[in-house]
Amino acid sequence: xxxxxxxxxxxxxxTFNQVDAGNVLARSQNVTWDMIYMIVILSGIGGVKAFSIAxxxxxxxxxxxxxxxxxxxxxxxxxxxxxxLTLLLVFLADVAVLVVFMEYYFSPEVYxxxxxxxxxxxxxxxxxxxxxxxxxxxxxIAFLSFASKSTAVSLLVFLAxxxxxxxxxxxxxxxxxxxxxxxxxxYSIVNRVSQYLFFALFQSGxxxxxxxxxxxxxxxxxxxxRLVGGAVLLLAALVRFNRMDLE
Amino acid sequence: xxxxxxxxxxxxxxxLALLASSLLLPPASLYGNADVGxxxxxxxxxxxxxxxxxxxxxxxxxxxxxxxxxxxLAPPIVNITVYPKESVEFSxxxxxxxxxxxxxxxxxxQSLQVNVNESxxxxxxxxAGSALVAAGAVLSLFSWGSGKGRKDPGDDSGPVPxxxxxxxxxxxxxxxxxxx
Numbered sequence: 001x002x003x004x005x006x007x008x009x010x011x012x013x014x015t016f017n018q019v020d021a022g023n024v025l026a027r028s029q030n031v032t033w034d035m036i037y038m039i040v041i042l043s044g045i046g047g048v049k050a051f052s053i054a055x056x057x058x059x060x061x062x063x064x065x066x067x068x069x070x071x072x073x074x075x076x077x078x079x080x081x082x083x084x085l086t087l088l089l090v091f092l093a094d095v096a097v098l099v100v101f102m103e104y105y106f107s108p109e110v111y112x113x114x115x116x117x118x119x120x121x122x123x124x125x126x127x128x129x130x131x132x133x134x135x136x137x138x139x140x141i142a143f144l145s146f147a148s149k150s151t152a153v154s155l156l157v158f159l160a161x162x163x164x165x166x167x168x169x170x171x172x173x174x175x176x177x178x179x180x181x182x183x184x185x186x187y188s189i190v191n192r193v194s195q196y197l198f199f200a201l202f203q204s205g206x207x208x209x210x211x212x213x214x215x216x217x218x219x220x221x222x223x224x225x226r227l228v229g230g231a232v233l234l235l236a237a238l239v240r241f242n243r244m245d246l247e
Numbered sequence: 248x249x250x251x252x253x254x255x256x257x258x259x260x261x262x263l264a265l266l267a268s269s270l271l272l273p274p275a276s277l278y279g280n281a282d283v284g285x286x287x288x289x290x291x292x293x294x295x296x297x298x299x300x301x302x303x304x305x306x307x308x309x310x311x312x313x314x315x316x317x318x319x320l321a322p323p324i325v326n327i328t329v330y331p332k333e334s335v336e337f338s339x340x341x342x343x344x345x346x347x348x349x350x351x352x353x354x355x356x357q358s359l360q361v362n363v364n365e366s367x368x369x370x371x372x373x374x375a376g377s378a379l380v381a382a383g384a385v386l387s388l389f390s391w392g393s394g395k396g397r398k399d400p401g402d403d404s405g406p407v408p409x410x411x412x413x414x415x416x417x418x419x420x421x422x423x424x425x426x427x
Contacts, residue, residue: 002253003260010264017275017292019363021344024290092261100265100342100372101290 001049002089005042009035009093014100025119027101028094028126029191032133035093036183040162043086043134044155047141050082052151061246075142075241079234083138090130098123118202122194129190132226133182137162139233146240179222189222252390259383265376274366281361283307286346288314291339294367298347299334301360307349309335314344342371 012035018024032039054060064074098120140161144154165182179185196213199206272292281287298309311325324345325337339345349359 003256006257007260007264007267010261011268014265015268015271015273017272017365019275019277019289019291019296019365021288021290092257096261096265 005089006092008038010096013093013097024101028123031097031126032130032186033183036166043137044141044158046082046086048151048155051142051145052154071242072238079142086134094127118198121197125194126190129186133186136226136230139230142237143233146237176218179218180225185222192219255383255387255390259380262376262379265372269369269372276364278362280358281349282358283349286348289345291345292369293339293342293371294365294369296339297334297336297364299362302331310348312346314346
């Protein structure tokens with residue numbers, strides 16, 4: 001499974017051909033959106049395998065008894081192992097993008113300039129944003145796995161929520177909701193933050209552009225949706241698992 | 248999951264993805280105006296690039312140079328006199344940013360229509376993909392070989408050291424195996 005996921009993620013991330021230098025420099029802004037379906041499927045299948053199927057087969061209880069730790073500590077460890085594994089797989093695709101599109105083929109002189117640093121900053125913002133997104137997705141599947149107890153139902157509800165969340169950009173939404181969309185919203189967050197950082201780092205005197213790209217309510221809502229939403233879902237999963245009858 | 252056991256296939260998967268994307272890379276083109284006398288920056292892959300200029304009077308010089316920030320332009324890879332609507336095809340030596348400059352136009356125009364087409368298979372990705380597939384295969388073989396060489400605790404061919412036991416149902420699976 002991880003090998004197939006990595007193959008598809010890297011393929012989706014770098015099957016891109018543009019001669020427009022500006023588009024290549026901005027490549028990292030789109031990378032999460034390009035991979036979003038694969039990220040959702042990876043988190044969904046990984047999540048039900050780790051929680052729902054393991055619970056169904058009794059593996060979860062056996063592992064918990066063998067580890068000798070409390071339910072909450074055990075589930076947190078399980079959750080973060082899933083989170084870190086999915087993050088690692090997505091990160092491999094990010095590294096491929098960095099190498100393939102930004103001329104980081106042993107060209108250290110590029111790093112010291114805006115041409116080299118600006119896309120690197122954008123890439124860093126994209127990776128940080130993916131960390132938030134994956135936290136939300138892993139928390140969602142953890143919660144659904146313990147909420148329904150049925151693998152099919154949890155995966156179905158997860159896919160319904162996420163795929164509808166991705167497809168919202170097809171209909172006209174109020175502006176504030178744009179950052180809540182998966183994929184498109186992630187692009188918007190990376191775009192806005194990286195533009196702001198570009199002007200803050202390289203053109204700090206350009207106050208008009210700095211004000212233009214400063215954090216606004218929509219951006220904060222999008223970040224809170226992923227971070228606070230993820231934390232609430234994880235907490236709900238912990239509470240549900242703690243009260244579950246595992247006999 | 249033993250990280251060592253999975254690292255070979257993972258590395259090979261990245262290599263396969265690079266190979267697949269390089270072999271299936273769609274051609275790209277960009278049609279627009281280029282300022283005469285000023286450089287226009289493009290990102291080229293190491294493939295065949297065709298540049299076609301639009302209409303103008305007389306001749307012009309087409310220069311294509313690798314672009315490095317904080318450094319002078321490297322010697323141009325293309326330096327040729329072109330006629331109106333003529334196509335110039337050249338191979339890009341390495342992936343990166345290039346400055347395309349139309350100079351010495353006798354037409355006295357400010358800008359020219361330029362059509363840039365890029366097609367072919369980027370050899371650097373093919374090489375990188377092949378190297379990663381080979382590295383993944385070597386890692387997998389190494390991991391498989393060292394796994395075979397390890398003694399199975401449940402094997403009857405030798406005594407099991409005191410205090411050790413074979414794998415049992417109650418053994419906790421290694422963290423991460425069930426994670427994905």
